[in-house]
Amino acid sequence: MDLQTLWFVAVAVLWTGFLLLEGFDFGVAGLLPVLGREPADRKLMLRTIGPLWDGNEVWLVTAVGATFAAFPGWYATWLPAMYLPFVLVLVGLIVRAVAFEWRHSSHDERWDAAWTRVITTGSFIAAGGLGAALGATTLGLPVGEGGIRVGGAFSGWSWPALLGAVAVLAYSLVHGAVFLSMKTEGELRHRARAFAQRWAPLAALPLLGWAGLVWARYGGLPTGITLVVAAGAVVLTWARLAAGREGQAFTAWAVVLLASMATVFGAVFPVVLPSTIDPAFDVLVTGASVSDYTLTVMTWVAGFGLPVVLGYQAWTYWVFRKRLTAEPEHATVS
Amino acid sequence: MDVLEIARWQFGITTVYHFLMVPLTIGLGLLVAVMHTMWVRTGRAEWLRMTRFWGRIFLINFVLGVATGLVQEFQFGLAWSEYSRFVGDVFGSVLALEALLAFFLESTFLGLWIFGWGRIPKKLHLATIWAAVVGSAISAYFIIAANSWMQHPVGVVLDTSSGEPRARQVDFVAVLTNNTALAAFSHAMVASLMVAGGLLVGIGLWHLRKRKLADKSTEDVDHAVWRRSVRVGGYVSLAAFVLVALTGDWQGKLMYQQQPLKMSSAEALCETEAPASFSIFAFNKLGSNECDDVHSFTIPYILSFLAHSDFSSPVPGVNQLQEEYAQAYGATYPDDPSYGDKAGQPIDYTPVLAVTYWGFRLMIGMGALSAGVAAYALWSTRKGRVPTSRIGVYGSLLAVGAPFVGNAAGWVFTEMGRQPFVVYPNPDVPRADQVYFFTAQAVSPGITATEVWTSLISLAVLYGVLAVIEVGLIVRFARRGITEGDTTPTPGIGGGTKDDDDRPPRADDDASDDVLQFAY
Numbered sequence: 001m002d003l004q005t006l007w008f009v010a011v012a013v014l015w016t017g018f019l020l021l022e023g024f025d026f027g028v029a030g031l032l033p034v035l036g037r038e039p040a041d042r043k044l045m046l047r048t049i050g051p052l053w054d055g056n057e058v059w060l061v062t063a064v065g066a067t068f069a070a071f072p073g074w075y076a077t078w079l080p081a082m083y084l085p086f087v088l089v090l091v092g093l094i095v096r097a098v099a100f101e102w103r104h105s106s107h108d109e110r111w112d113a114a115w116t117r118v119i120t121t122g123s124f125i126a127a128g129g130l131g132a133a134l135g136a137t138t139l140g141l142p143v144g145e146g147g148i149r150v151g152g153a154f155s156g157w158s159w160p161a162l163l164g165a166v167a168v169l170a171y172s173l174v175h176g177a178v179f180l181s182m183k184t185e186g187e188l189r190h191r192a193r194a195f196a197q198r199w200a201p202l203a204a205l206p207l208l209g210w211a212g213l214v215w216a217r218y219g220g221l222p223t224g225i226t227l228v229v230a231a232g233a234v235v236l237t238w239a240r241l242a243a244g245r246e247g248q249a250f251t252a253w254a255v256v257l258l259a260s261m262a263t264v265f266g267a268v269f270p271v272v273l274p275s276t277i278d279p280a281f282d283v284l285v286t287g288a289s290v291s292d293y294t295l296t297v298m299t300w301v302a303g304f305g306l307p308v309v310l311g312y313q314a315w316t317y318w319v320f321r322k323r324l325t326a327e328p329e330h331a332t333v334s
Numbered sequence: 335m336d337v338l339e340i341a342r343w344q345f346g347i348t349t350v351y352h353f354l355m356v357p358l359t360i361g362l363g364l365l366v367a368v369m370h371t372m373w374v375r376t377g378r379a380e381w382l383r384m385t386r387f388w389g390r391i392f393l394i395n396f397v398l399g400v401a402t403g404l405v406q407e408f409q410f411g412l413a414w415s416e417y418s419r420f421v422g423d424v425f426g427s428v429l430a431l432e433a434l435l436a437f438f439l440e441s442t443f444l445g446l447w448i449f450g451w452g453r454i455p456k457k458l459h460l461a462t463i464w465a466a467v468v469g470s471a472i473s474a475y476f477i478i479a480a481n482s483w484m485q486h487p488v489g490v491v492l493d494t495s496s497g498e499p500r501a502r503q504v505d506f507v508a509v510l511t512n513n514t515a516l517a518a519f520s521h522a523m524v525a526s527l528m529v530a531g532g533l534l535v536g537i538g539l540w541h542l543r544k545r546k547l548a549d550k551s552t553e554d555v556d557h558a559v560w561r562r563s564v565r566v567g568g569y570v571s572l573a574a575f576v577l578v579a580l581t582g583d584w585q586g587k588l589m590y591q592q593q594p595l596k597m598s599s600a601e602a603l604c605e606t607e608a609p610a611s612f613s614i615f616a617f618n619k620l621g622s623n624e625c626d627d628v629h630s631f632t633i634p635y636i637l638s639f640l641a642h643s644d645f646s647s648p649v650p651g652v653n654q655l656q657e658e659y660a661q662a663y664g665a666t667y668p669d670d671p672s673y674g675d676k677a678g679q680p681i682d683y684t685p686v687l688a689v690t691y692w693g694f695r696l697m698i699g700m701g702a703l704s705a706g707v708a709a710y711a712l713w714s715t716r717k718g719r720v721p722t723s724r725i726g727v728y729g730s731l732l733a734v735g736a737p738f739v740g741n742a743a744g745w746v747f748t749e750m751g752r753q754p755f756v757v758y759p760n761p762d763v764p765r766a767d768q769v770y771f772f773t774a775q776a777v778s779p780g781i782t783a784t785e786v787w788t789s790l791i792s793l794a795v796l797y798g799v800l801a802v803i804e805v806g807l808i809v810r811f812a813r814r815g816i817t818e819g820d821t822t823p824t825p826g827i828g829g830g831t832k833d834d835d836d837r838p839p840r841a842d843d844d845a846s847d848d849v850l851q852f853a854y
Contacts, residue, residue, distance in 0.1 A: 050449065051446070051448070051449040054400070054444070054445055055442040058433065058438050061404065065430035068410065068425075068426035069426035069428075069430035072419055072422020072423070073422070075422070076415035078411070079408060079411030080415045080780050083778075084789070086408055087412070087788070087793075090404055090405050090793075091796060093404055094402065094404065094796065095796070097400060097401035098397055098401055098803075098804075100397070101394065101397040102394065102397070105394070105807055105810075143780075147419075148780040149780035149781070152782065153781075290422055290423040290426065290503075291423050291503065293504065294427050297503075298431070301435070302431075309438045309439075312438075312439075316446055319450070319454060320449065
């Protein structure tokens with residue numbers, strides 16, 4: 001595998017890892033008004049993601065950073081073409097981040113409720129916006145010569161963007177419910193599982209539809225197989241939820257995303273941003289990438305750095321592995 | 335205004351705002367880690383309470399720094415796509431490595447620190463705050479290396495093989511060991527300690543005075559908390575001020591070689607002088623950016639000393655330098671659409687004189703003011719004394735803002751001082767091989783002024799609201815001071831404990847009833 005392909009895989013893995021990890025944060029936040037009937041429920045829900053969301057969000061920062069670092073031609077075409085959606089995403093992420101930390105700085109119930117709504121709204125905007133951006137960069141944006149957007153501010157707001165937005169949102173909501181059923185005890189656990197079981201098949205459709213469209217346009221046999229795996233994993237998720245095995249359902253639902261994104265990125269390669277104006281303006285891995293020297297340097301640094309990062313992030317998940325209940329939590333020393 | 339100008343305002347506003355949080359995160363994070371270490375080593379109650387109290391202020395601020403930092407990473411692509419294409423080979427990799435090596439460390443271990451109280455073994459828990467602090471420092475190093483590369487591009491060659499000129503990285507180690515980066519990083523780190531020191535002094539003095547007026551004991555733990563905060567903050571501030579001056583001198587001397595126009599503009603030095611005089615006050619004809627319109631009051635010899643460490647060397651004037659740059663890089667922008675509205679227009683190589691001149695002085699003045707307050711705080715608390723002077727204590731509280739203003743002024747000076755370039759030509763490289771880029775070329779060509787206005791206004795309004803809330807929260811928690819929950823190492827670090835809770839603190843890890851008051 002040459003370096004450019006390796007880094008395309010790296011960038012795809014980072015974006016997918018972000019969707020997988022931050023996906024349940026988005027989902028839990030989005031479900032606050034649905035599953036969190038009492039303030040105690042909502043507190044419990046937020047506690048499941050409290051220690052994790054910030055580390056998960058760094059996957060986004062790293063994904064964007066790696067996109068810039070390895071493929072500045074992609075980064076510099078994609079972001080300005082979707083200028084306003086990305087700005088919306090930023091606003092969503094900012095208010096959501098401060099809401100997580102600031103909401104419990106007062107015992108005033110209204111204060112808490114207001115910030116809880118901010119978390120939900122910000123998560124919806126961020127998940128939808130990033131889904132739109134990913135949908136557009138794999139299904140096409142109106143870019144012309146020199147990677148410059150053709151048309152006005154809203155020319156990038158197209159149906160692929162809408163599909164991507166719905167796909168990520170719907171996936172994340174069920175992802176959050178499965179996560180909650182795995183991380184909590186009591187009534188909330190059952191409500192979350194029932195929600196996931198009811199909606200999983202429907203929520204997977206936009207994601208599978210997105211992957212299917214990319215596959216229909218660019219795909220081959222290997223990505224066809226991953227697409228089938230994704231569809232099969234939806235059935236498996238449903239079955240495992242029905243059997244009450246939340247951990248297995250979580251794994252199966254994760255496979256839905258991994259296989260779908262493998263289909264999307266695997267099929268679209270070596271294109272990173274198809275132009276809806278003319279295929280001649282497609283942004284390709286080769287044209288967008290940096291020099292081999294820089295890729296080599298980054299490969300060495302990431303080769304040593306990434307295992308360490310994965311190691312301590314996994315350790316955090318281990319420290320906070322316990323199921324949570326609405327009862328006061330008993331501290332554990334691990 | 336055209337897209338270029340709006341985008342510059344947006345970058346300036348969002349970056350200066352972001353840099354209000356950053357030095358507090360860096361400086362206070364380090365001090366909290368030291369407090370925590372002292373608690374683990376000595377077991378003394380005041381160190382635990384200090385860790386908890388200052389840790390809470392640190393976290394309120396930290397999250398806003400993280401949130402506003404996100405904007406930076408997207409902004410290069412959103413508004414400055416041509417810049418991103420030009421520098422992608424070197425600049426992007428520095429940003430990506432910052433995320434990989436620093437941000438993960440910082441955020442993961444901070445999460446562990448917040449929720450790890452009483453959950454993970456004491457010493458391991460202490461290690462988590464240090465890991466987060468190291469993460470912040472690494473992050474600062476990478477982003478300053480990226481910025482310093484724009485000020486003084488090293489380790490790259492100009493590559494025109496694809497038709498479009500691009501900076502191509504040839505020496506990654508040179509980029510990371512850029513002398514500009516070493517000086518700027520040292521300067522920014524010690525300036526961050528001044529920010530944190532000033533905060534400890536201001537809030538600590540306020541509490542000491544309040545307790546004294548209320549006739550509270552000077553023997554109990556809470557008195558020790560505030561007294562120690564003032565003493566630590568005062569010494570840190572003073573020591574940091576000395577280091578700020580030394581590193582600033584180092585950075586200044588480098589700038590005289592790398593960007594002489596920035597430094598001569600900072601002095602409003604129009605004509606080359608030997609020996610050169612240092613300006614203490616100047617005023618300009620309103621609306622003029624002509625150096626000759628500036629009237630300046632000067633002290634002879636000093637500028638030569640600042641620039642070259644002797645009292646005789648010549649320092650080049652703005653007029654001569656403007657001439658030199660016009661000859662080297664052209665008197666007008668090329669008549670090419672990639673320069674936007676600036677195509678064919680004359681190039682002003684002199685930065686905005688009023689900004690560079692006063693930015694430079696504001697930076698130094700605010701640093702000196704803060705150091706003066708630190709000296710006052712140490713003097714007025716000597717041998718166990720407690721100051722009750724309203725002016726002294728409230729003045730110190732107001733002066734908490736001084737190092738923030740100084741930091742912001744320093745960055746505005748350094749960034750506006752390198753205009754009209756976004757990547758400044760490195761004078762050590764032969765003219766034909768220089769890698770440089772005009773700000774006018776850098777902006778995204780496809781976006782509309784309406785879009786950038788929309789984002790500028792939304793972000794500015796949002797930032798304004800968040801600033802009010804952040805300051806409100808910090809003031810509230812600073813006034814409340816030490817709470818019941820700060821006396822035991824319970825998970826979380828929120829401040830929402832009930833003040834009417836009079837149960838004796840339990841030292842063991844099973845203080846479970848308190849947990850929910852902190853955790854989510």
